[in-house]
Each structure stands twice: as C-alpha cells, then as structure tokens.
Amino acid sequence: MATLIRNAQVWDGTGAAPFAGDVLIEGDRIRQLQRGSGPRATGDLAVIDALGMTLMPGLVEGHAHLSFCGATKNTDLGDIPPEEHVIETLHNAKKLLDAGFTSAYSAASAKLRLDVVVRNEVNSGRSPGPRIRAASPEITVTGGLGDENRQHLMRDSFAIVADGPQGIVRAVRTCIREGVDNIKLNISGDDFVPAKGGMTVMREEEVRIACEVAHSYGRRVSSHSRAGNAVTRAVTCGVDVIYHCELADDEALDLLEAARDRVFVGPAIGLIHNTLYEAESFGITRAMAIDLGMQRCIESSQRTYEQMRKRGIRVVIGGDYGFAWTPQGTNARDIEHFVKIFGYSPSEALQCATRIGGELMGLPVGTVKEGQLADLLVVDGNPLQDVRVLQDSSRLKLIMKGGAAHKNTIAEAAAGRERRAA
Numbered sequence: 001m002a003t004l005i006r007n008a009q010v011w012d013g014t015g016a017a018p019f020a021g022d023v024l025i026e027g028d029r030i031r032q033l034q035r036g037s038g039p040r041a042t043g044d045l046a047v048i049d050a051l052g053m054t055l056m057p058g059l060v061e062g063h064a065h066l067s068f069c070g071a072t073k074n075t076d077l078g079d080i081p082p083e084e085h086v087i088e089t090l091h092n093a094k095k096l097l098d099a100g101f102t103s104a105y106s107a108a109s110a111k112l113r114l115d116v117v118v119r120n121e122v123n124s125g126r127s128p129g130p131r132i133r134a135a136s137p138e139i140t141v142t143g144g145l146g147d148e149n150r151q152h153l154m155r156d157s158f159a160i161v162a163d164g165p166q167g168i169v170r171a172v173r174t175c176i177r178e179g180v181d182n183i184k185l186n187i188s189g190d191d192f193v194p195a196k197g198g199m200t201v202m203r204e205e206e207v208r209i210a211c212e213v214a215h216s217y218g219r220r221v222s223s224h225s226r227a228g229n230a231v232t233r234a235v236t237c238g239v240d241v242i243y244h245c246e247l248a249d250d251e252a253l254d255l256l257e258a259a260r261d262r263v264f265v266g267p268a269i270g271l272i273h274n275t276l277y278e279a280e281s282f283g284i285t286r287a288m289a290i291d292l293g294m295q296r297c298i299e300s301s302q303r304t305y306e307q308m309r310k311r312g313i314r315v316v317i318g319g320d321y322g323f324a325w326t327p328q329g330t331n332a333r334d335i336e337h338f339v340k341i342f343g344y345s346p347s348e349a350l351q352c353a354t355r356i357g358g359e360l361m362g363l364p365v366g367t368v369k370e371g372q373l374a375d376l377l378v379v380d381g382n383p384l385q386d387v388r389v390l391q392d393s394s395r396l397k398l399i400m401k402g403g404a405a406h407k408n409t410i411a412e413a414a415a416g417r418e419r420r421a422a
C-alpha cells in the first residue's frame with residue numbers, strides 16, 4: 001500500500017527553509033520527496049491532501065521515562081506493583097504517540113523490564129506507541145540518587161544500587177540479559193537527596209567498567225551528570241549520552257566539544273521549570289523550589305546551554321516528563337524552553353526535537369528524506385513561527401509512524417475549512 005501526501009509545506013528537519021511539496025510513502029519508507037506538485041496519483045494509491053499545512057518529521061523524546069506515572073516522590077515509583085506498572089507504562093507510550101512523538105529514547109525505566117516489555121509490545125504492532133530505546137533502571141551507588149533505603153527500612157524507587165567494579169558489572173550485565181538497549185548511570189546526585197547535584201559520587205573505575213561492559217554487548221550508556229566533574233568523568237570514560245550537565249566547566253565543555261560527533265547531551269529542563277513555576281498545587285511552593293536549587297539550576301543551564309549551542313554540541317529535548325507536575329504527553333513544551341530559556345532559534349530547537357533525536361535513536365528517523373522511515377506529522381500551523389503549536393494535539397492532524405496513520409483528522413480539517421468558506 002502506498003500513500004501520497006500532496007500539497008504540503010515541507011519542513012524536513014535539517015534546518016533548510018520549508019518548501020511546498022509532495023511526499024510519496026511506500027510501505028514504511030519515504031520513497032519520493034518532490035518539490036512542487038509531485039507524482040501523479042495512480043492505481044492503488046491513497047491520496048491525502050495536506051491543505052498546505054506543515055509536514056515535518058515525527059518528534060523524538062530524548063529523555064523519556066515511560067514508566068514514570070505521576071510520581072510526587074522517588075519512592076512512589078517503587079511502591080507501584082509491577083502488574084499495574086506495566087499497564088501504566090503502556091498507557092504512557094500511547095500518550096507520547098498521541099502528542100506527536102514517534103520515537104522515545106529512554107533515560108531510565110522505573111523497574112528493570114518495564115521499558116523492555118512495552119518496547120516489545122509496541123514493536124509487535126498490538127499496542128500503539130513510539131519507537132522505543134529501552135533503558136535500565138538508574139544504576140546508582142549506595143547513598144546516591146535513587147537509593148531510598150535506610151538502615152531500618154528497605155524502599156524501592158527507580159534505581160538499582162551497586163557498588164564497586166564487580167557490583168556494577170553484575171548490574172549492567174543483568175540489565176542487558178533482561179533486554180535493555182541502554183544503561184543509565186547516576187554519576188552525580190541531585191540537590192533534593194543527600195548526594196547533591198554538585199557531587200560526583202560514582203567512581204571513575206565504576207563508570208569506566210560499566211561503559212566497557214555495555215559497549216562489549218553493543219549497548220549504549222547514558223548518565224545523570226550535573227557536576228562538572230561528573231560530565232568530565234562521563235566523557236573520558238566513554239558515556240554516550242550525558243544528561244543535565246548544567247555545571248559543566250570549561251574543561252568539561254572542551255571535552256564535550258572534542259567528542260561532539262560521538263556524544264549527545266540533554267538538559268532535561270522541563271522538570272526544573274515546572275518544579276519552580278507549576279508545582280504549588282502539589283505542595284512545592286516557589287520558596288521551597290528555590291531552596292531545592294531549581295532557580296540556580298535554570299540559571300546555570302542557561303549559561304551552559306548557550307555554550308553547547310555555540311560549540312555545536314548535539315543536544316536533545318526531553319524534560320523528565322512523568323512526574324505529577326510534568327505529565328506525560330506535555331513533552332513538546334521542552335522545545336519552547338529551548339527557545340525561551342536557552343536562546344535557540346525555533347528551527348534549531350525543532351532540529352533538537354527531530355534530526356538530532358533521530359541520530360540519538362540510531363534509526364533512519366528525524367528527517368523528511370527519501371529512504372527514511374515515514375514517521376511524519378501534518379501540523380495545522382507553522383512551528384517555525386511559534387513552536388507552541390506542537391503542544392496542542394488538536395493541531396496534529398496526521399500522526400504517521402512507519403507509513404501507518406496513528407491519527408488522521410485531515411478530512412475533518414478540510415470539511416471545517418469548507419464550512420468556514422461557505
């Protein structure tokens with residue numbers, strides 16, 4: 001079955017200016033991309049008139065937590081029984097696709113097999129969801145971010161606690177045995193736990209051996225690295241995707257720039273923003289958020305990501321969506337944060353959400369080009385003028401993944417236009 005999308009304004013994800021064109025899709029791929037009026041509709045060809053709306057690549061969530069389902073604290077995620085947790089995670093996968101995210105690179109699964117089973121379920125075609133790169137839980141050292149145990153009380157969160165090279169090797173191999181695509185390491189902490197964001201608590205030999213083991217199985221490694229030292233350690237030990245990084249000093253930035261063809265970074269700014277401005281009704285006042293270091297984090301992120309942009313370091317969107325005040329499905333807000341907080345142009349921010357995300361996925365997605373997988377959106381509005389149009393799912397008239405429409409309301413849009421014209 002082939003589909004021809006005619007009369008579209010094509011933004012291809014590369015940063016080139018949009019152009020009027022047609023896209024021919026055969027099977028799961030983009031077969032032909034034509035400026036102006038393209039291939040004639042013949043035979044067994046479904047034709048979609050895009051009414052001059054924007055056609056662009058499906059969005060890529062670069063820091064997904066599909067199994068985070070409205071938590072207000074870390075132990076909430078440990079308290080959910082596994083059966084309910086699978087169902088919640090599957091629902092979240094659909095929410096992301098409904099919001100235009102056709103790919104999701106996971107930055108940690110709350111329990112070991114949640115990302116894995118949901119990835120497999122989506123890949124089987126039975127349940128809707130984005131393409132998923134499944135992550136391990138966050139591997140953390142005793143007393144690190146995610147270790148919620150106390151001497152008198154064992155509590156789960158989203159972490160696996162492991163210490164020393166031997167313990168880390170065992171944790172990494174176990175996660176790989178259970179089917180993850182990438183390993184998450186908490187190299188630094190966070191200001192709301194005893195291991196602070198400015199601390200680099202996972203030892204160099206632990207990080208190095210985790211990367212060696214993961215890479216020997218062909219898996220990727222990502223890290224939680226706030227402190228400058230934690231960024232430096234991640235780059236020098238071979239981590240592939242380095243999250244947060246707001247305290248990166250000149251040494252860390254130089255290393256990132258030198259490794260920019262190998263590594264990706266992601267600020268995960270959505271959670272910081274919402275904790276500061278939108279968490280009152282969950283009991284976190286502005287004063288509390290400032291006390292937790294959220295204001296400071298935004299300011300240091302602003303400084304650091306201006307440098308990231310200027311140095312051509314590949315940055316992906318994704319803001320820790322999945323907490324109570326960062327609901328799943330609102331992930332496109334990160335694109336606006338890149339523009340408003342970090343000073344990216346709309347085109348640059350949209351490339352972070354598409355082309356660069358595609359490179360992170362390691363799949364032929366994220367651009368509209370011949371031969372790429374047909375993961376496409378048709379949007380009523382111009383995201384290059386206002387990136388916020390992507391936050392309104394009613395404006396996503398077509399959501400296509402691998403050539404198959406997950407949603408298509410273009411006919412209704414056409415009928416609406418005719419009514420308005422009459």
Ligand SMILES: [Zn+2]
Pocket residue numbers: 063065107108268320
């Ligand atoms: Zn995260």
